[in-house]
Amino acid sequence: MSFTEKDVDYVANLSRISLSDEEKKNFTVQLEQILKYVEKLNRLNTDNIEPTAHILPVSNVFRDDVAKICPTTRFAVEQSALLVDGLFGVPRVI
Amino acid sequence: MSLYSKTAVELIGLLNKKEISSRDIVSSVFQRIEQVDTKINAFIYTDKENALKKADEIDKKRVNAEPLGLLGGVPVVLKSNLCCFTWPVSCASKILKGYNCAYTATSVEKLLREDAVPIGYANMDEFAMGSSCENSAFGVTRNPWNTDCIPGGSSGGSAAAVAADETILALGSDTGGSIRQPASLCGVVGLKPTYGRVSRFGLVAYASSLDQIGTLTKTVADNALLLKVISGHDCSDSTSIDRKVPDYPAYLNNSIKGLKIGIPKEYFVDGMDNEVEESVKKSIKTFEGQGAVPVEISLPHTDYAVACYYIIATAEASANLARFDGIRYGARSPQAENLIDLYEKTKSDGFGQEVKRRILLGTYVLSSGYYEAYYKKAQKVRTLIKNDFDTVFKKVDCILTPTSPTPAFKIGEKTNDPLKMYLSDIFTISLNLAGLPGISIPGGFTQSGLPIGMQLAGRPFEEEVILNAAYSFEKNTLFHTTKPTLS
Incomplete structure (x- = not known):
């Protein structure tokens, strides 16, 4: 399976990254090389193997739903590049 | 001897x-930082004023005979992906320019509670993606043993700072070897705990199922002490495990007589540096001299670990890094015309090449039509890799391997070949996939004077076993006492 510049365009759009022509060219070559390398996994038969998403035998971690005061909320919001009336500012959406 | 060159245990003795x-x-x-960091570039940020203020507070407590924490007055540097309230946590990326932490990571809170003195942020590969500390928006960090060489990565700044005596202790993070590999290349002790041993709350996420915060120090005893301080359950991290934290320093002097050390045959592969191989073989003899028993073992899926890792890690990274879109954190492209444009331009300007490469790869392996072939396949292979370890740990107590296939390489040597760079982590990655603890300790030097590290891996939550073995080795060798010359 070959990886083309069209594939780079497709994933760049999905990940909302705009790329220069040079980046597109480099990433096409490099990602194709990496994808070719990872294809070695296909040598293994994994038909009856369960996937591991998480390494520890932990599921459903519960705690009481208690509200806590966060004293630094204001500071957190202020770390945005554009603040409008104490809220995150964004370009016009509609 | 200057104070900066001492260990935490020595300094605590003098303080007491x-x-x-x-x-x-x-x-x-x-x-020391002012003297040598222009050559090393281990630091991105320092906070001398507050560090001295904190030191004075601790000194006052000591004079007044008030109770003091375990690290009372000892300096520590943080990797630049660990939150410390008001500090500019940049992850060595342009995209977080202007962003200051709104809260403090649990591991850092624990340091503060035990009266450690945070002195600044160490350089790293951007968002912890890299094995050489060259992928930083703040310039490359240089290896104190040879400034033409890389210090390893991604916690390269933390490791170089410890090696160059620019700090006493350091915290790092390890997703595929990012503590152990730079520790090995800089000749210091670096430990990645079991996944879940240390809270990840306040660590900027790269690959959440693999990331773990750990310790970089000059000696094993310092490492045990620092690990004791940062370990433990935390309600703010649902993957941290509620298990008693052992008193790690108390285990160091146990005998290792009869300890079964597994030597995996798959780790002595073609392409491995001869001097590294020789040094590990000599280390086996040193362990034998102390009564440990080497046992040949097989981890048959070792060869698949790097491929498995680069699918899982990049997939998780592509999701985790989606939040850096110019809205809530730091930098924002000023030229954007609409919202989508804002996302695209901000990410394009803000992320470096390696981060972009991994986001693209991760997005691809998760995308419709490829998910089963890549991501799900890798998750299944992860199970096989974990099973390998489960099987051998029925026979042995720990595993000894080289930490890195080569000593530190030259700056620029692998920057144009990402795959070659990824293979630098070939011996460390499996432990992250299996969630196991691993420690890298100084195990020798090349003829040209570069450090060689070796790795001890343990069963889940048995950090005390590998620390004990590492300490026993350290007591019987002198590698950790040799320092780089930085005049």
Whole structure:
């Protein structure tokens, strides 16, 4: 399976990254090389193997739903590049 | 001997005898930073004023005979992906320019509670993606043993700072070897705990199922002490495990007589540096001399670990890094015309090449039509890799391997070949996939004077076993006492 510049365009759009022509060219070559390398996994038969998403035998971690005061909320919001009336500012959406 | 070149255990002894003050140590460390960091570039940010203030507070407590924490007055540097309230946590990326932490990571809170003195942020590969510390928006960090060489990565700044005596202790993070590999290349002790041992709350996420915060120090005893401080359950991290934290320093002097050390045959592969191989073989003899029993073992899926890792890690990274879109954190492209444009331009300007590469790869392996072939396949292979370890740990108590297939390489040597760079982590990655603890300790030097590290891996939550074995080795060798010359 070959990886083309069209594939780079497709994933760049999905990940909302705009790329220069040079980046597109480099990433096409490099990602194709990496994808070719990872294809070695296909040598293994994994038909009856369960996937591991998480390494520890932990599921459903519960705690009481208690509200806590966060004293630094204001500071957190202020770390945005554009603040409008104490809220995150964004370009016009509609 | 200057205070900056001492270990935490030595300094705590002197502090308790009231021979020195915390201010003396902090001043000495900053004097060292001012002296050598122009050559090393281990630091991205320092906070001398607050460090001295904190040192004075601790000194006052000591004079007044008030209770003091375990690290009372000892300086520590943080990797630049660990939150410390008001500090500019940049992850060595342009995209977080102007962003300051709104809260403090649990591991850092624990340091503060035990009266450690945070002195600044160490350089790293951007968002912890890299094995050489070259992928930083703040310039490359240089290896104190040879400044033409890389220090390893991604916690390269933390490792170089410890090696160059610019700090006493350091925290790093390890997703595929990012503590152990730089520790190995810089000749210091670096430990990645079991996944879940240390809270990840306040660690900027790269690959959440693999990331773990750990410790970089000059000696094994310092490492045990620092690990004891940062370990433990935390309600703010649902993957941290509620298990008693052992008193790690108390285990160090146990005998290792009869300890079964597994030597995996798959780790002595073609392409491995001869001097590294020789040094590990000599280390096996040293362990035997102390009564440990080497056992040949097989981890048959080792060869698949790097491929498995680069699918899982990039997939998780592509999701985790989606939040850096110019809205809530730091930098924002000023030229954007609409919202989508804002996302695209901000990410394009803000992320470096390696981060973009991994986001693209991760997005691809998760995308419709490829998910089963890549991501799900890798998750299944992860199970096989974990099973390998489960099987061998029925026969052995720990596993000894080289940490890295080569010593530190030259700056620029692998930057144009990402795959070659990824293979630098070939011996460390499996432990992250299996969630196991691993420690890298100084195990020798090349003829050209570069450090060689070796790795001990343990069963889940048995950090005390590998620390004990590492300490026993350290007591019987002199590698950790040799320092780089930085005139």
